[in-house]
């Protein structure tokens with residue numbers, strides 16, 4: 001069966017279209033700097049609510065992914081095997097369980113994968129997908145004829161370790177992870193990355209912020225020389241496979257809560273997502289656009305609030321706050337993985353909104369969307385911001401709301417939930433006090449729960465799903481600040497076995513100086529790769 005339009009991909013900036021899923025997964029970023037999106041949003045099949053309701057996480061993922069991947073490219077049985085293998089490393093039988101925290105508030109726990117953050121859901125899958133394509137490409141080939149993939153990623157802490165875990169030791173792949181220095185990722189996150197000593201794993205600390213790392217990665221993708229010789233691939237959510245794999249848990253969680261006895265069948269459902277690079281909530285928007293009955297998606301930001309300001313300033317997307325025009329740096333917060341100035345994936349949403357809000361033939365609407373997005377992204381580069389037309393903002397408001405949460409609120413929310421929420425029937429791996437039963441949030445999840453509480457105050461009859469994006473043990477500093485001295489609190493009790501002794505383990509990391517720029521990083525990548533391929537690491 002030939003691929004449907006939802007199984008072919010185009011660049012948000014227009015230079016590429018009709019690309020296969022394999023192309024976009026291996027290429028990551030489009031040649032014009034745009035992000036790949038499906039040419040058409042698929043819709044959930046008519047009988048999805050009955051037929052998919054009781055599927056396991058893996059089988060649900062298979063159904064959803066089949067809408068985006070042609071069987072010509074990956075036969076169904078192969079895709080099923082990749083999915084089953086990817087989630088076999090998860091510690092919870094439900095993979096992403098939903099916990100009733102309080103009336104009308106469910107927490108979707110996404111931290112039961114190997115590195116204790118939501119990134120595992122997509123990156124375990126992506127690692128196995130890379131492997132599948134490489135085995136197929138390299139069948140019967142030896143030596144220099146083999147296709148070798150050089151994965152380059154930027155991280156504010158979680159993507160890095162999940163990508164490393166997903167790719168360590170895999171044949172024909174090397175992985176380079178750039179992360180900001182100066183304690184901007186938590187000590188546990190740093191150790192999770194740097195203590196992996198497999199020869200194909202390379203960690204680079206960069207003087208600057210996550211955005212600086214992300215810019216370097218995008219420049220490396222744009223470098224023809226490196227690309228043609230080293231086959232650069234992406235693990236960040238610029239890779240469409242990341243978004244695709246994250247759609248599953250929105251639908252899975254919807255089914256889970258509708259099965260609980262306390263769920264009011266007449267209630268609408270809102271989903272709140274702690275956001276930074278906008279990948280996770282974009283996956284939620286894909287689910288909603290496919291037909292999942294989500295009333296609204298609520299974007300929860302920390303003080304790095306470009307997304308919240310977009311909604312509150314009438315559609316102005318700018319690095320600089322309008323009331324503080326000189327302040328355009330990344331702010332350090334208690335939710336460091338969300339300390340991101342510019343949200344890469346917003347580009348994908350803008351394409352769809354621009355397409356939806358214009359008229360004409362299919363081709364004219366696509367052209368309009370690609371030209372609008374290219375223009376806006378150019379303005380962002382040259383002037384630090386852009387303004388979208390009112391119809392685009394209004395279209396965004398149909399599906400989204402936003403909330404900005406301060407550091408103080410983050411800490412009080414961790415404390416408040418600990419003192420008031422004692423969810424029953426928790427599965428293995430949730431963090432709670434064994435003495436009081438008080439539930440312990442990680443600071444990113446706390447940003448989401450604070451935003452959820454505000455949304456619930458305005459909409460008391462609506463059921464909320466708040467995404468829990470990381471395990472609290474990854475962020476000892478913020479959790480201790482919130483809970484030290486509270487009855488029954490003992491951090492060591494929530495520390496997973498996997499983190500014990502991490503601090504003392506040997507680690508390996510290459511520092512990148514401030515003046516190195518992306519060309520300096522390119523030279524490091526080439527040199528380390530050479531060493532690796534000669535067996536000298």
Ligand SMILES: Cc1ncc(COP(=O)(O)O)c(C=O)c1O
Pocket residue numbers: 117118157158159237274275276277278279280281337338444445469470
């Ligand atoms: C723990 C955690 N929560 C939330 C986010 C924000 O997710 P996204 O970048 O997909 O918006 C991140 C990083 O991306 C994260 O690591």
Ligand SMILES: N[C@@H](CCOP(=O)(O)O)C(=O)O
Pocket residue numbers: 154155156157158159160210235236237238276277279337338344
């Ligand atoms: N918070 C992320 C930042 C990178 O985002 P990604 O989803 O685009 O990979 C991290 O922890 O690295």
